[in-house]
Amino acid sequence: MKNTSSGPSMLSRAVFGRLLLLAIVCFSVVWIIDYNSGIIASFDAFAYPICISSFSVVYLLTITKKAPDQYLHLVTYSVVAGYLIASSIWHHMATNGIFSNAAQWLGLNYVIAYLFLEVRKAILMTILAFSVTVIGHFIALIQHYSIEDTLGVVLNIAVAHIVYIVLLWTVIQLRSSENKAQQQVSMLEHYAYIDPLTRILNRRGLEKVTQELEQEFHLGQQEFAILLLDIDYFKDINDRYGHLKGDDVLTNIASLLSRKINPKDIIGRWGGEEFIIYTMNQSRKEIFDYANSLRELVSKLVIGGITVTVSVGVGYSQPDKGLSDIFYLADQHLYAAKKAGRNTVVDRISNSKESENGKAGLLVS
Numbered sequence: 585m586k587n588t589s590s591g592p593s594m595l596s597r598a599v600f601g602r603l604l605l606l607a608i609v610c611f612s613v614v615w616i617i618d619y620n621s622g623i624i625a626s627f628d629a630f631a632y633p634i635c636i637s638s639f640s641v642v643y644l645l646t647i648t649k650k651a652p653d654q655y656l657h658l659v660t661y662s663v664v665a666g667y668l669i670a671s672s673i674w675h676h677m678a679t680n681g682i683f684s685n686a687a688q689w690l691g692l693n694y695v696i697a698y699l700f701l702e703v704r705k706a707i708l709m710t711i712l713a714f715s716v717t718v719i720g721h722f723i724a725l726i727q728h729y730s731i732e733d734t735l736g737v738v739l740n741i742a743v744a745h746i747v748y749i750v751l752l753w754t755v756i757q758l759r760s761s762e763n764k765a766q767q768q769v770s771m772l773e774h775y776a777y778i779d780p781l782t783r784i785l786n787r788r789g790l791e792k793v794t795q796e797l798e799q800e801f802h803l804g805q806q807e808f809a810i811l812l813l814d815i816d817y818f819k820d821i822n823d824r825y826g827h828l829k830g831d832d833v834l835t836n837i838a839s840l841l842s843r844k845i846n847p848k849d850i851i852g853r854w855g856g857e858e859f860i861i862y863t864m865n866q867s868r869k870e871i872f873d874y875a876n877s878l879r880e881l882v883s884k885l886v887i888g889g890i891t892v893t894v895s896v897g898v899g900y901s902q903p904d905k906g907l908s909d910i911f912y913l914a915d916q917h918l919y920a921a922k923k924a925g926r927n928t929v930v931d932r933i934s935n936s937k938e939s940e941n942g943k944a945g946l947l948v949s
């Protein structure tokens with residue numbers, strides 16, 4: 585979890601690019617207006633093209649991804665802050681210390697510091713911008729006013745800027761506490777849905793996924809199947825080797841299945857020695873073969889000298905059936921697989937007995 589002192593800038597490349605374009609347009613428009621009206625100051629006549637060129641270069645580097653974002657953010661911040669501070673100081677000097685409109689823009693320096701930079705850099709740049717602003721204006725004004733008057737104006741600027749900084753910092757802190765609280769809620773939610781032994785979804789997690797699937801299912805967006813996998817004779821394993829070994833078997837099977845299922849599939853532990861897999865968008869034949877390959881993989885697994893098998897019941901999604909119906913079907917098929925001798929896959933119950941005992945098969949009356 586990142587804290588406020590090191591959190592990265594939240595600015596995405598796309599938003600940063602748009603802000604740069606905005607800056608290029610605004611500077612160009614002001615430049616043209618000032619130039620045409622003949623009121624352009626010599627400082628701005630020199631500074632506007634430099635700023636516009638800098639923003640354009642940074643924009644090109646941003647869209648071509650030729651430089652790390654944080655450097656481009658820092659360069660842009662430095663150009664804007666440098667221009668605003670230098671412009672205000674220069675205008676005060678050029679107008680014999682008379683108040684300049686340029687001073688009104690100085691507050692922007694603190695806003696864009698927190699917008700463009702990660703928090704630690706923003707704090708440093710804020711302190712730097714504040715110091716240069718106060719000292720620079722003091723030097724500009726002291727040349728025309730008494731020390732008392734100069735201090736009065738500079739202190740006024742300093743207090744206003746401290747208010748900016750404190751308010752911005754408060755907003756950052758509030759955002760950060762809100763983020764932390766949200767992260768904690770997601771973490772708790774995560775643990776509530778994860779089985780501590782096997783680290784896959786627990787029953788509650790599966791129920792949540794089931795609700796989401798049910799919605800998609802009703803919208804007809806997703807075809808899927810439910811695979812119920814139950815370890816065969818697991819009680820015997822516990823009785824012979826102890827519960828810790830039994831736990832080991834559960835963990836190893838969960839880990840194997842998690843690695844071998846299709847990337848979009850969902851796996852969970854329904855309870856005890858029973859696992860569920862939701863598998864998406866495959867034909868019935870593919871699902872059956874898939875279930876069978878998982879069954880075979882488990883049968884080849886050796887866990888501390890122990891081998892185990894699983895029986896698998898498959899329920900296919902059907903337009904006229906809800907999830908609970910499909911789950912019920914898978915459960916019935918699992919029961920049939922157990923009855924048929926275990927270590928087998930059943931996806932329908934027919935009257936024809938075609939069992940290939942110990943292998944996959946469609947069974948059983």
Ligand SMILES: Nc1nc2c(ncn2[C@@H]2O[C@H](COP(=O)(O)OP(=O)(O)OP(=O)(O)O)[C@@H](O)[C@H]2O)c(=O)[nH]1
Pocket residue numbers: 781814815816817818819820822826827828829830831834855856857922926
């Ligand atoms: N080690 C361990 N055992 C568990 C856990 N949860 C359930 N079990 C055991 O799983 C066993 C399930 O036994 P049964 O329901 O009789 O099923 P089985 O022996 O696998 O027989 P079949 O399913 O019919 O092949 C019980 O002995 C439970 O105590 C667990 O988290 N760890």
